[in-house]
Amino acid sequence: MAQTTPAGDQDNSAPPPVTPKIGTRLRSGIEIPTVVTADMAPDRSDDRPGEYPFTRGVFDTGYTGRLWTIRQYSGFGTAEETNERYHFLLDGGQTGLSVALDLPTQCGYDPVDPMARSEVGKVGVSLFSLAEAEILFDGIDLGAISTSFTINGTAAIIYAMYLAAADRKGVPREKLTGTIQNDILKEYVARGTWIFPVKPSMRLIADSIVYSVEQTPRFNPISIAGAHVRDAGATAVEEMAYTLANGLAYVEELRKRGSDVARFAARLSFFFYVHMDLFEEACKFRAGRRLWAKLLRERFGVEDEKALRFRFGVVCGGSSLTAGQPYNNIVRVGIENLAAVLGGAQSIFTCAYDEAFQIPTEFSAEIALRTQQIVAYESGVARTVDPLGGSHFVEWLTDKMEQEILTVMDEIDDYGGVIKAIEDGFLQTRIARRARERKQATDDQERVVVGENFFTREDQKPDYGEVFKVNPKAADAIMQKYEDLKQRRDDSAVEVSLARLQQAAAGESENIMPYLVECCHAYATVGEMVATMKKEWGEFQEPVRF
């Protein structure tokens, strides 16, 4: 057509639309061949799901035995408002709860603290004491539903609070299922809700794992998470490498304390992001699953197959979502959901299309939930275990990613281990650089983001439909509830429990968990418990590097 345009019109015509290139390279640097033939791919014909090294999945029956848990991250404002949203999601067919907590609860401040006031009830629900947890789980059977908490700096406290809430409801602890994230190492690298220095933080984690195995044997006391470093900029390979390195650091901590590694390893779980490259994501999980089993066996001599099972949850969306043409995000999350299933995830959270910029409305939250149900029950992908297994390309890429993950893990080892890399800010700097590269690649149109840097409209405005507003009265209501609690609780019981906590924190021999449960039962607040432990342990000093 261009040739027929009269020459005189050329100056006025719009530039021709630029068509993006498909590209041959993954963001993690792997070059993808145009075709992978049988001779290029490893022979994996002996691999069986449910058998070491679990490349094809940790359970032999896949999703036919049990579907993944549909678990939407949710929480805002007061415990009453969030409880209402939970009933909405459960009535809609959600199968597990995932509690989003506000930043004061995550960072260990009471709602009235000057540092906390402007953040109360904003990005999650405020759980400043057991009194709020009792409201949050009102009308929900904790013995029947599994509950996941995205909580790290104050994970041991929130876990203690959950146990206390179950005690009050008369639910036996051994019936409790769910997960606390409890992965502090990645908080130092990304996400930033650290409180204490590394050493006492590692102790708290080890204490909670040991206590959980005894008291709540069906509960996951840690979810070692790569998701946040990924969303912060790391590649898929780095996400898996950093996570496995952190995982090994926790196992080492347990081993140092003389614990039976196999017994505790069986309760470790993992958490990742799923972004848009479908095969890279599916193969990341196949490679990570195999590598974890191999590393535990080779480095720690774990033989019990149950302890070698790499169980993980995922979140689909995050920084792969766009503010421009936001309804496109529904399609993105659908593809990511599929990648998670092809990778064999045990639990999936699909972001709502507006979730990158606001708390989802009921409308957007429902679409996110339905996305999972469509993948689960209409698409047919859940019918057979690891349907990608044996594909030349998939087995080739799985191997390739496994090698690349090991290379990154070796780099961390060469630096002096993951804890040193974190304390020095080495990993933080690396991720910041990666984030800049990704953003620059988007700005330069090397990375294609439909509706953002390609295929945009002239009149495109940031518009994502209904705007969710956190109830402006929620923060005041929470602060009022805090004052009320202080009036009605038994102060002497609080003081005694906090004094006992401090004593346990001062020593090194005792498990902290029973003392935290006691504090929760006495209605001590999160801020009080954290302040008590800070007296003994101090605070983490962030290495400020970029």
Add this chain to the structure above:
Amino acid sequence: MTLKNKRILIAKPGLDGHDVGAKIIALALRDAGADVIYTGLRKSPDYIARVAVEEDVHCVGLSVLSGSHIELLKQTLAELKDADAADMQVFIGGTIPPDDRDTLIQLGASAVFTAEMKIDDVVQAIVDSLKDQS
């Protein structure tokens, strides 16, 4: 496009731990020639104003992704005023709903930056703003 001889403070007020945007902008401003100071996470508006004055910076960039941008901008501007630095230019970036962007400008922000903007455009806006100042 240069920010040579300009001193810029990038700050994270409040409890929000998402520092990717802050670090991307800090790196870009440094590449553009600026002398960049980054506060690290969880700093109070009072602390940020104090550092801005002590370090004699030309402008302050706040990064907020927790939804508390209005309160934290107000508090930071008030602290700067108390520190006799009311004329300090303050930029703000993060997860800012479209409806709030005008509000932030009215409160006194020099510009509002969000994730979909190009890095070069953000740097250019700061260059232009500081040029007007001198």
